[in-house]
Amino acid sequence: MNSLELITLGLLGLIAYSSIYIIASVSLNFQFGYAGIPNFGLLFSIAAGAYTTGALTGRLAMWYYGIGNDLDYIMDNTKIITMLNSKLSNDPLGGIFLLLITILVAMLVGAILGFIASFPAIRLREDYLLMMLIAMGEAVRIIGTNYTPLVGGTLWVNVPNLFAWTGLYSPYVIVIMMVITAILVFFFIQVIVSSPFGRLIRAMREEETATVFLGKNVVKVKIIVMMVGSSLASLSGVLFSLYTGSVIASGFTRVDWTFWPWLMLLIGGKGNNIGALIGAISVVSARRLVIFIKHDFEAIFPFSVVWLEQILLGLALIFFIIFRPQGLLPEKPTKPRGINYKDIASNILKKK
Amino acid sequence: MYIIDAIMYANLLTMMTIGFTLTYIIAKIPNFAHGTFAVIGIYVTYTVSEIWGLNPYLSIPLSFFVVGGVALTQYFFIIRPLIKMKATRISLTITTIAMEIIIFAVVNVYIEYIRKVYAAQGLYPVAFLLKRKDFTIFNLPGVFIVSSILIITITTLLYLMLTKTKFGIAMRATVEDSELASVMGVDVNKVNAFAWFLPGGLAGMAGSIMPLWFQAHSQVGSYIIISTFAGSILGGISSIYGAIIGGFIVGLSETLGVIFLSDTIGSWITAYRLLIPLTILAVTLLILPKGFTGLIEDYMDKRILSKLGERK
Numbered sequence: 001m002n003s004l005e006l007i008t009l010g011l012l013g014l015i016a017y018s019s020i021y022i023i024a025s026v027s028l029n030f031q032f033g034y035a036g037i038p039n040f041g042l043l044f045s046i047a048a049g050a051y052t053t054g055a056l057t058g059r060l061a062m063w064y065y066g067i068g069n070d071l072d073y074i075m076d077n078t079k080i081i082t083m084l085n086s087k088l089s090n091d092p093l094g095g096i097f098l099l100l101i102t103i104l105v106a107m108l109v110g111a112i113l114g115f116i117a118s119f120p121a122i123r124l125r126e127d128y129l130l131m132m133l134i135a136m137g138e139a140v141r142i143i144g145t146n147y148t149p150l151v152g153g154t155l156w157v158n159v160p161n162l163f164a165w166t167g168l169y170s171p172y173v174i175v176i177m178m179v180i181t182a183i184l185v186f187f188f189i190q191v192i193v194s195s196p197f198g199r200l201i202r203a204m205r206e207e208e209t210a211t212v213f214l215g216k217n218v219v220k221v222k223i224i225v226m227m228v229g230s231s232l233a234s235l236s237g238v239l240f241s242l243y244t245g246s247v248i249a250s251g252f253t254r255v256d257w258t259f260w261p262w263l264m265l266l267i268g269g270k271g272n273n274i275g276a277l278i279g280a281i282s283v284v285s286a287r288r289l290v291i292f293i294k295h296d297f298e299a300i301f302p303f304s305v306v307w308l309e310q311i312l313l314g315l316a317l318i319f320f321i322i323f324r325p326q327g328l329l330p331e332k333p334t335k336p337r338g339i340n341y342k343d344i345a346s347n348i349l350k351k352k
Numbered sequence: 353m354y355i356i357d358a359i360m361y362a363n364l365l366t367m368m369t370i371g372f373t374l375t376y377i378i379a380k381i382p383n384f385a386h387g388t389f390a391v392i393g394i395y396v397t398y399t400v401s402e403i404w405g406l407n408p409y410l411s412i413p414l415s416f417f418v419v420g421g422v423a424l425t426q427y428f429f430i431i432r433p434l435i436k437m438k439a440t441r442i443s444l445t446i447t448t449i450a451m452e453i454i455i456f457a458v459v460n461v462y463i464e465y466i467r468k469v470y471a472a473q474g475l476y477p478v479a480f481l482l483k484r485k486d487f488t489i490f491n492l493p494g495v496f497i498v499s500s501i502l503i504i505t506i507t508t509l510l511y512l513m514l515t516k517t518k519f520g521i522a523m524r525a526t527v528e529d530s531e532l533a534s535v536m537g538v539d540v541n542k543v544n545a546f547a548w549f550l551p552g553g554l555a556g557m558a559g560s561i562m563p564l565w566f567q568a569h570s571q572v573g574s575y576i577i578i579s580t581f582a583g584s585i586l587g588g589i590s591s592i593y594g595a596i597i598g599g600f601i602v603g604l605s606e607t608l609g610v611i612f613l614s615d616t617i618g619s620w621i622t623a624y625r626l627l628i629p630l631t632i633l634a635v636t637l638l639i640l641p642k643g644f645t646g647l648i649e650d651y652m653d654k655r656i657l658s659k660l661g662e663r664k
């Protein structure tokens with residue numbers, strides 16, 4: 001492999017992981033930055049997306065092509081996926097159909113889980129909700145690692161390559177699809193938060209009692225935010241499994257899929273989507289760089305780099321909370337569309 | 353045997369919930385690093401017993417002070433500066449989560465260090481059990497007796513401290529209204545420091561007892577913290593006595609529930625043990641968000657109101 005290919009591969013990885021984590025951190029920003037719901041159970045939404053991809057896409061494709069009825073999905077996984085990939089390699093429509101179904105179901109599952117996880121504690125103070133969400137994240141992971149029919153438990157399942165029809169270009173096409181999804185999610189959230197609903201959730205974050213007093217149903221709004229947020233976050237699980245081509249249940253740890261996105265959000269600036277985006281890109285770049293220098297590093301230190309990375313993660317969280325709680329890009333007052341402040345100001349001045 | 357299992361676990365969990373609740377009522381934040389405090393205790397025991405070759409019981413007081421010290425460091429270097437900066441409770445909570453990650457990583461570095469340095473002795477610190485080093489009295493395992501005595505002593509001492517000593521009364525005053533208490537001459541800082549040191553110490557003790565009866569590994573923290581949430585919230589999170597009851601109930605129902613379910617449904621259910629405290633947590637939050645303490649308070653209120661009614 002020459003150096004050009006290596007660089008292309010590295011860049012592709014960087015773009016892919018950036019898109020995955022941008023979705024995670026921006027949807028977290030929607031929940032925490034704008035609505036003030038401290039979602040420390042982000043893991044369960046992302047795992048929901050990945051588990052749906054692992055459990056559903058392959059089975060759906062089996063049914064769609066009517067093959068492998070005599071095979072066990074988990075045990076003969078590699079065989080089935082190879083058969084499916086050869087079918088998919090000359091069926092673009094089937095690939096796109098499966099992709100859309102997977103995304104839809106994953107978002108639905110994410111929304112339902114968001115509802116289940118937040119419902120018991122949504123009326124209570126935020127720390128109760130925090131405990132409930134953390135516990136829920138662990139629970140989803142435990143179900144994933146122990147319930148074998150889902151995604152193989154301690155084994156793993158492969159995901160069919162839904163872009164097999166693009167032939168050699170499929171790694172590039174997947175990454176382009178991921179970037180498009182990330183951009184769509186970003187703008188979707190941007191549109192929501194600059195809409196009247198966005199003002200409502202910010203009002204709720206700042207002063208819940210006053211919002212209730214103005215006749216808004218805060219509990220309902222919070223549940224909607226949790227459902228929308230976690231259905232969007234589940235997309236990053238879908239993309240991650242499509243990109244890596246497999247789902248490993250035990251890989252969905254709190255540190256990787258809850259705390260790293262939180263650090264990205266806190267670095268970038270909560271309540272600012274561009275901040276969340278920049279935070280995600282910079283943290284992902286730093287982590288990708290660590291992978292490149294990993295081997296030189298492990299020769300110096302007598303322990304694996306994973307732990308050093310985690311210690312740095314913890315220290316960075318504490319550092320940003322103490323020294324720069326607003327993040328690199330602080331929240332800006334958003335301008336509601338359709339209101340021209342210049343006109344209003346000049347009208348007031350004229351009256352005077 | 354099952355009963356011993358259940359009571360042992362309940363004892364350990366109660367030590368955890370007492371500490372978690374104590375921090376919660378004084379600092380007003382849930383300390384997520386509490387579970388990993390127990391993990392430090394576990395590896396203090398490992399060091400004392402396997403590396404130094406001493407009696408594992410010696411590690412109980414040692415981990416009390418070591419982990420208490422860690423908790424105190426956390427308070428002085430992270431929590432107190434942030435409180436002074438008037439940080440929100442969510443920010444404070446996030447730092448405790450960061451602390452959890454750091455402690456977990458440091459413990460794992462220590463594990464890898466032991467594996468490298470003591471590779472010749474064949475030590476395996478990743479997961480271990482020290483049951484063989486325990487003694488027995490009247491066919492009862494020593495750790496069962498020791499932990500039961502410990503939990504009774506802790507409860508009694510806490511009760512005496514909170515009701516009979518000046519410091520305990522100062523503590524209760526701080527819980528009620530920390531600003532007013534400081535105006536009345538209570539050293540709130542001292543109370544706060546104590547509210548981090550003691551829970552840390554108790555969690556360390558729970559952790560250091562654990563390997564004598566249960567399989568211990570560095571992941572224990574992330575499981576036991578969820579049972580601790582459930583116990584504290586079931587007890588009502590606003591009172592230490594509630595935490596004792598809640599911790600005991602969750603501990604017993606977790607162990608006995610798993611045994612009962614694996615007898616009736618099948619042994620595959622044991623892997624889903626964590627779902628029991630999760631269910632308790634969810635159900636408590638749904639139907640009884642104030643926990644047992646809230647239930648008792650409501651009952652007291654009603655009694656007082658009805659007595660007032662009689663007088664009219």
